[in-house]
Amino acid sequence: MSDALDVGSTAATADKGMYRQLLEEKIAEARLQIDRLTADIHEATLAAHDIPADDEHDPEGSTLTLERAREVALLDGTEKSLAELLEAEDRLEKGTYGTCENCGREIPRERLEVRPEARFCVQCASARRR
Numbered sequence: 001m002s003d004a005l006d007v008g009s010t011a012a013t014a015d016k017g018m019y020r021q022l023l024e025e026k027i028a029e030a031r032l033q034i035d036r037l038t039a040d041i042h043e044a045t046l047a048a049h050d051i052p053a054d055d056e057h058d059p060e061g062s063t064l065t066l067e068r069a070r071e072v073a074l075l076d077g078t079e080k081s082l083a084e085l086l087e088a089e090d091r092l093e094k095g096t097y098g099t100c101e102n103c104g105r106e107i108p109r110e111r112l113e114v115r116p117e118a119r120f121c122v123q124c125a126s127a128r129r130r
């Protein structure tokens with residue numbers, strides 16, 4: 001019984017280094033983007049305070065607001081991806097990485113190479129989106 005478990009973890013260990021590298025690259029990327037967006041939004045918020053109240057009909061003002069809303073949405077999405085990436089790294093440490101959380105099947109390597117943070121196999125992921 002314990003033999004079957006050992007075989008499974010050996011196969012996963014072979015790819016562990018590669019997945020960790022993929023995850024770390026994406027984590028570093030996400031952190032950079034979060035830093036950049038946070039600085040941008042912070043700067044814009046400070047600048048907004050300098051705009052006199054009677055300038056509120058300035059067409060450029062609304063463009064800036066739209067731009068800011070996009071950045072805030074992007075920041076939100078990036079923070080969520082970062083959380084998913086960190087969770088995936090955690091699963092890698094625990095040895096549960098690469099197993100579909102829904103059906104328990106192995107997530108294909110091709111999928112993990114594209115989406116190293118994937119928690120579900122393709123079938124379950126598309127079933128959940130429906």
Ligand SMILES: [Zn+2]
Binds near residue numbers: 100103105123
């Ligand atoms: Zn599945």
